[in-house]
Amino acid sequence: MRPTSLFAFLLAATTAAAQETPATPSETAPIPVKPEPRPERPAPEQPEPLESQTSDAPLASAEAPELQPVADPNQQRLVNGAPLHNPNVAVHVVQKKRFADEGRHEFTLYPVVGQVNGRFTQHAGSALHYTYHLQENFGLQVSTTYNWYSNESLFNLELIDKVREQAQAASALLLLWGAQAGVEVTPLYGKFAFYDNHLLQFSLVLSGGAGIGSTRVLIRPEVSNQVDGESFTVPARFGDTGTKFLGSVGGGFRVQFGDSMALRLEVRDLVYTARVDRVDGCNLQDFQKLEDARGNGRPFSELGLSGSCQFQKFDGVDPKTRKNYREDIVLGKDLVGNPSSDVLNNLSFYAGFSLLF
Template identity: 85%
Template sequence: MRSTSLFALLLATAAPAALAQAPESAAPPSEMAPIPVKPEPRPETPAPEQPAPEPAPEAPTAPPASDAPLASVAELQPVSDPNEQRLVNGAPLHNPNVAVHVVQKKRFADEGRHELTLYPMVGQVNGRFTEHAGTAFHYTYHLQENFGLQVSSIYNWYSNESAFNLELIDKVREQAQAASALLLVWGAQAGVEVTPLYGKFAFYDNHLLQFSLVLSGGAGIGSTRVLIRPDVVNEVDGEQRTVPARFGDTGSKFLGSVGGGFRVQFGNSMALRLEMRNLVYTARVDNVDGCNLSDFQKLEDGRGSGTDFSQLGLSGSCQYQKFDGVDPKTKKNYREDIVLGKDLVGNPSSDVLNNLNFYAGFSFLF
């Protein structure tokens, strides 16, 4: 009985040890065994930050030996936003410690290009004794970016004495000297144009226009004329008819000009020009229609004697045909103008006239 109890005790003690040493595959888990659950990780508590050690005080710097005062140095401002350190073309965009200056080139270069400019309307703005209105055409070759060669021409399709001068003639029978009222018919010049300043501006917030300041000068010749008689009213066959004004050719004169203005460029090939130019020309009236004082004296004598003008021995430049005959429409006898022509050249006058004009036109560049 005692041996049986001892055997049972040994068996009960060895069973748990054998079960612990047996491999897991030897005994399949029971269906009723609970499913193990993986515990959730607990958030780690950050370690408290250690206070940064205070920097050791710097030793005072000895002042310089020289007696000159120290230059004040502006303290750099701290930059807290990292975007302010973003580089744009090699420089920080919003860094208050950096100042960036940018000079941009012209959007459209002019060097080596041709420019044709048409001024449909050119008007005189300083008309005291004369009034002019016409059309001008300019050609410019831009030899360099800021320097060009220019050829210009102008034709005044309207040129007459001013209303003030005509009123003097009509009311008091007086008028300005012929040289002071000399009229410019056309002119041609060659010169230069410089562009000392250029820039650009926004137009309607969507377009960027380029402008430049232009200065020009030139010299050439111009054709002139003078008023012999203004409009007159004649009675022809019981009707009042206006006889047009009579002008006499006074030959070619030296012509010079200086001016300045703005050119606004639209795109690569179109531009708008607004300029002021002063046309300066010499004025001396000593002949009218090629006839000098001696020729007018012979014409007056031939008119009184009824001699044919071609037999009077006039100078080769005298266009006597303009002082002979009768206008079939107005019945105006042109021989009556001989006395007026003689008065103009009887006291030769000279002057230098300044014809200040406003030019408005457009250009084509290629």
């Protein structure tokens, strides 16, 4: 048994030595090459579970309109940056004005202003308006009007000539000049093409104001007079009736040419109070004294008339027509004998041009 055990021990020692000693590669054996590492791709992000989402995240509305499919690719064509042919796209465009008005000054001249509702009166004149555009659609305005022609209408003059009748003095009160301050608003504006693709800018303007106006009344119409075989035309005689309250409302269009020129077409209604109880500052008592003094030749300056009575206008003779002004005393007395009052509307058409700067 001892030789067998010795042999087994030697065999085990030899096997252990062979395992501890590395084997030497042969000269013809290939040398192993370590492969290069490949870059790892990032793992795709996994959607978070529903439990990890916050409760504050907005949820799609169940009532949201369903988008319409676009079958035609031409409907996706962009027009100025927006697919206007796409039924799923709604585009709203608000285009700015070509020329801004805010902070600008505007002077408007109306060479001819004509009354269009003349029943008992007829007016024609000129007007000048100044507008400061405080905002784009709101401005402050000062206006003046002077009527270089103001007379009773042909209808009223015909009544005087044929039947010796006429409208009440207050209903035929004439406006000589007026001055007002007010506002102007521009609620809408737009553009239109004019002659060879030129664009003009227009605005709808509304205005209103208040002020004072000077009035007068017809004492004697124009008449023909004959003296020593010669014929003369005696001009009409008017009497001053003082200043009255004046208001106005109006509207129209402003068409702008370029940056600094504009054309205005407007209709305005001038409303003024009318009460005739004095003519040339003389009341009924003054006319009574003037009439008594005319008969006895007493000087008017000694009558003790009221301070506002301009008695000089009823004294003397016109050297050209030889018209005696004392004959107008009776006519003036008739006007103030029955004081009348009214509210008159002078509806006029304004056409003019503006300069903006």
